[in-house]
Amino acid sequence: MVAIRRSPFSLRGLSRSACSRAFYTSTRRETEVTIGIRREDPGRIWERRCPLTPEAVNKLVSEHDVEVLIQDCERRVWRTSEYLKAGAKVHDTLEPAHIVLGIKETPLSELLTSSIPGPASHVGGPQQLPRMHVMFSHTIKGQLYNMELLSKFLAEYHAPGDSRPRGSLPWLIDYELLLNPDGKRSVSFGWYAGVAGVLEALNALAHTHLELGVASPLLYTPRPHTYPDLESIMTVMRDRVFGVIQSEGFPAGVGPLVIGITGKGRVTEGTRHVLDQLPNVEYVSVDRLQSLVYVVHALPEHYLQRRDGGRYSRDDYYVNPDAYEAHFHTKIAPYLSLLLNGVGWSPGFPRLMTNAQLRETLEVTLNMGARGKGRFACVGDISCDVQGGLEFLPSPSTLSEPFFRARPEGLPAHLPGVTMMAVDILPSALPREASQHFSSRLMPYLTALIESRRSRGQGVDNEKLGAVMKAVVARDGVLAEQHRWLQTPLGIWKASKEAGAANIGAGVVPKKKVLMLGSGMVAGPAVDEICKRSDVRLVIASNSLAEATRLATDRANAIPLLLDISNKDAVERLIEEADVIISLLPAPLHPPVADLCIQHKKHLVTASYISPAMRSLHERAIAADVLLLNEIGLDPGIDHCSALSLIDSLREQKKEIVSFTSFCGGLPAPEHAEGIPLGYKFSWSPKGVLTALSNDARFRLNDKKYHLEHDELLTHYFPDVPLSDVLKFEGVPNRDSLSYASVYGLHSLQQLRTLLRGTLRYPGFCRLMGMFKAIGLFESQVPIQLSDWSSLARQALEHRLGTLIMDDAASIRSAFADLIPDASDCETLLDALHWLSLIPSSVVGASSGTTQDSSGQLPLIPTHGTPPIDLFAALLAHKLRFQPAERDLVVLAHEIVARPASAATGADEEVHRSSLIAYGNESASAMAKCVGLPVAFAALQVLDGKVKGRGVQGPTEREVYTHILGRLEEAGLGMKESVHKQTGSSVEVTLAQHMEGGYRV
Incomplete structure (x- = not known):
């Protein structure tokens, strides 16, 4: 005992x-x-x-x-x-x-x-x-x-x-x-932060190596807080970690072990106290990073440079910090296994790495092939300045959960993010x-x-x-x-505390409060619009405080807040304090937010389609007297509003609607679509685009009902949708058009000659996508293991044909020619696959009409078997993404054919057209304006109590869609309407001719 x-x-x-x-x-x-x-x-x-x-x-x-x-x-x-x-x-x-x-x-x-x-x-x-x-x-x-x-x-x-x-x-x-x-x-704990920080970071790096399929000796690094003193910790390090590295070396799968350290103070001294005991450790200069190295100590003069090209001077730097920029992300970061950041940061000074620079670094490591495996996969941020020197640090970690994966907003899906160890009380591990x-x-x-x-x-x-x-x-x-x-951040905090009231005139008038969850690409126009109202306080809650702060800059009634959406208590508290909630979060997160809105009797506005999970909340929302307003962006959103408005107008004229067609598309501007496969760039999930092209479609056209199976969709597209005298478009039927007869209050289907909704693309998109699908790139069930990206098309085709294809140019060309017998089409396909890096250059030869994408940087190849559709989507996201200087285009067009309600069949018909063409500019993309502005208009209308509907709704009530359209008109996004007699040149007639002619590709 x-x-x-x-x-x-x-x-x-x-x-x-x-x-x-x-x-x-x-x-x-x-x-x-x-x-x-x-x-x-x-x-x-x-x-x-x-x-x-x-x-x-x-x-x-x-x-x-x-x-x-x-x-x-x-x-x-x-x-x-x-x-x-x-x-x-x-x-x-x-x-x-x-x-x-x-x-x-x-x-x-x-x-x-x-x-x-x-x-x-x-x-x-x-x-x-x-x-x-x-x-x-x-x-x-x-x-x-x-x-x-x-x-x-x-x-x-x-x-x-x-x-x-x-x-x-x-x-x-x-x-x-x-x-x-x-x-x-x-007076500081810096030395002990450095010692504890390197130990915790080595633990995090060991976990990252496991994710890459490698067990390294770093797995045995002791957690410092579990030992009584530093001497016992270092005994274990020498015996169980350094000793194994000494005798067995470091695993080749993630080696060599390259550690970068920053800073010159006590943190760095503590860090080096541990690293100096590594066996055969070699300290090298920055200019030797591309060779076999172990530890590099990066000082400011190695990565800071004046913007005018001048060299780093410490005295000048502290006087003129805004004249400098950091090149750490190109000179050092891509070669590191682990960064131990011990350099401090203050506002006004350049960051060691920004979110955008993290993206560049990860792109570089992916392009390094086998040498890039495990590079810049882990950071030990001992300084722990949240969204400071390393902008992508969203929050500290704890000794209970010392590391996490950081993925700043906007990081493409094909990039893996970075493991962060950022415990903010590291010295407490050695108390x-x-x-x-x-x-x-x-x-x-x-x-x-x-x-x-x-x-x-x-x-x-x-x-x-x-x-x-x-x-x-x-x-x-x-x-x-x-x-x-500090009066500036104090003022922001004070504004948040006083969000419930504002001094207006001689009295105190309560301010209305809008909570915006998310700060993505469409948030800017919405923030601008809401903040025009002096009686409204907008709280922008985001997982990126830097982005939320940028949106709130120069707007006295906007408050940026850092929010982890997984923190239900924090989300619930914000919802409870608001009057109306806007959710710009990913669509799957809307229903949980809606559930909290119902609990606290708050109205919600989103731009997403009504999902089954959202629809299931309808009765509860009605019982709570809550409006959950969805589908108030572009498509869905403006398309609903404009269609319903035009239909209302025709009914008031005693007109009978006999045909309804509607097409919408978000595209790159024509000048940015030239010379690239598909003539398209992705502003949303490529897999979502590919999946949509694998859905069935139902529509009615010229008194005939069509049901296209998923494998027919890309062979029954419309090669000419005549919406513009300048731009040429093709169209794809969009899922179930027939359900919109009830949504829009149209006649029964038997009384409608045409009911069709479709998606617009530039010519060539559907034909090429159809060939991509034909060779197996849409396969979602059978995983394949790539050795390099240039083998994806061949391996997908092997599974599609069920036969082995030799890995040489002649065999590959022969296999594709067997499936795509038209020689011209086959060459088009091969050129596109080459541009996308999906086949070797030898397959297309010197006579190819296109040049391979020159970016040269490819996503990381998964280490496990992955279905072709996921691999293809990852590559498309990388290759066909919008660049910062490029602008986009939104096209929306309705065509309604109507005749007098009392007229007999065959009477003169009128073609009514309603259209919107919008280009993005340097202030906002067209998509951001066409999604963000309707969201803001709707939220303010709900806030003012001018929407009476309750439950789960779309913008189908007149009080909503007329208001939205009016505000869009004021913003320069009004629909342009015209009417003329039916002459045989309408969209309906053109599409019907294609289908009735048995048009198949």
Whole structure:
């Protein structure tokens, strides 16, 4: 039986009030200063550090005549009993303390803001002194999530009626600002962050290697917080990790192991302490990165360059940071297995890597072939500046879950993202040694501050006291001069807090609040429109704070917020505080959001099709008096609104509708469609496009009902849809057109001659897609394993034909010719496959009419068997994506044939046309405007209580679609309408001629 001996000073079994009575009784003398040591935030379960050791406390009590109070905490690295033996006293609230010390920021509920009696002044009697809080406040870079904490130290944010003099308000002192005379931080945990950070990052890298199919010796790297001290950790590293690497080498599948480190301070020193013990470690310069290397120490002069081409100068850089840009993503990142980032970042300075640069780096690694496997797959961000030096760091990680996969918004699906280790309390993994170091560095500053607060202030170290004064963020109710710029993030926070009301005129009028979930490509026009309303407050909640902040810039009534959509509590809280919710999230996420809207009786607006899951919420939404308005973008959206409006107009004219055709397409502008296969670029999921081309289609055309099976769709397309005298289009029937007879309130199908909805493409799209499908690239069931992209078409065709095709040019050409007997079509197919890198160059030969795509960078090939359709979609997403300078085009056209309702069949008919042609520009794409603006118009209409419908709805009520169309007209996106007599040249007639002629490709 094992007996656990209790300390005679154990506080177990005593209530906190009993602890206070037992160990604290005020005996303050005039010369005495009281120090308080906080327990850290209970929510930070791994935070075990303490700013002062028991030895330091004993010195303060015995040598400096200081009273030390400490809050009881059983998680702290030293037990409370050890502090009691050192001379401290337990106190529950620390209310008597003049100076309150903690490590991380104080929870708002525990922050002491009252003043406190101090030593007697020279005029006699005790003076009221402001309390001083010393901590890593995480406010000095404008962190929005801590602006409320900062506001507690500022007079302008105090409640009305608070009559305290400014001099009695608390001070905020930040450890991060305590500097040596040489300008370097003097009180920090940096060395221990570096040691713990490299260990955690090696663990994350080992996990990343497992995902790549390789078990490396790094799997045995110890988690630092599970060992009692650093010596025991390094013993394990030498025996179980470095020893295995020494004897067996590093796995060739992800080798060589290339580690990059940044920074020049204590973080880097701690990092190198571990890395220096790697066997056969070699430190190399940046210019040798393309050879076999292990560790590279990248300094600013290696990757920073003036925008005008000038070289890096440290003095010039700190004076003119905006004149510099980082090239880390091209010079260094693509060659690294692991980046250990120890360099700090501040607003106004160039980032080490942006989101866009991450994308470039990952593209480069994919193009490196086998050499690129495992490159830039893992980052240990020891500095942990959220969306700072590494913009793609969305949030810190924890010791419980130390790493995660980061995928910034807009990263293409074929790019794998990067594993991030970004624990924000790394030194707490080594709590005893880290606290001992920190305490020893803090003591000289603390004693200087203590002596300065005594009545006579004798024996003060003025150098140390001056450093403390420079570390003050706020004093006497105002920000220190160098921190006045924090008024901007404080203003954003304040606006968020005051979202419920705004001063308008002489009174206070409640502001209406719209919550936008997501900040994707269509958000910009919606934000612009909503923020035109001064009586509306818009909260933009996104997984990219940088993107949300960009959208909110220069808009006083927009508030950017960082949101993890998987955090249901956070999402629910935001929904509860809003009046109307806009969801720009991926379509599968709409139903869970809608469910929360029903629970909190809030209206929802989305641009997506009504899914079965959304439809199932209809009755619950009606019971809750909630509107879930969907299909209010472009297609679906504007197409519904304009069709219903035209149909209404014809009915009012006593016209009978006998034919309805509608086509819509989002395309690249003609100048950006030339010279590329399909004449198309993808603004949404390529697999979604391919899947749509594999659906059945039902429609009615010239009194005949058609049902095309999925394998007939691309052989029964319409090669000429006559919508423009300038642009040529072809069309594909779009799923089930017949269901729209009821949606649009048309006659029964027997009374309609034509009912057809279709999708527009440039000529050649369907023919080429049909051939892609014919050779097996749409296969979704049978997985194949690629060795390189140029074998995809051959392997897909092998499965399609059920026979082996030799891997030589003649055999491949012969196999394709057997399936595509028309020689011209076969050459077109082979040229397109070559451009897409799906067949070897030798197959097309020197006489090919097209040139292979020159980008040269291809997606990573999956390491496991994958169906051809998924491989094909990944490659299309990469090859046929819009570039930043390219513009898009939206075309929407309805044609309705009508005649007088009382007229007999065969009477003169009129062709009514309604169309929209819109191009994107540098401010927004056409798709963004055509989706974002209707969403905004609808949301504001719902917000104003002008939509009476409830339940799951589309824009089929007149009050909705007439309003949307009117607002689109004002925005320059109005539908153009015309009418003429039926002459045989209508869209309906042209399409019918193709079908009746048995048109097949």
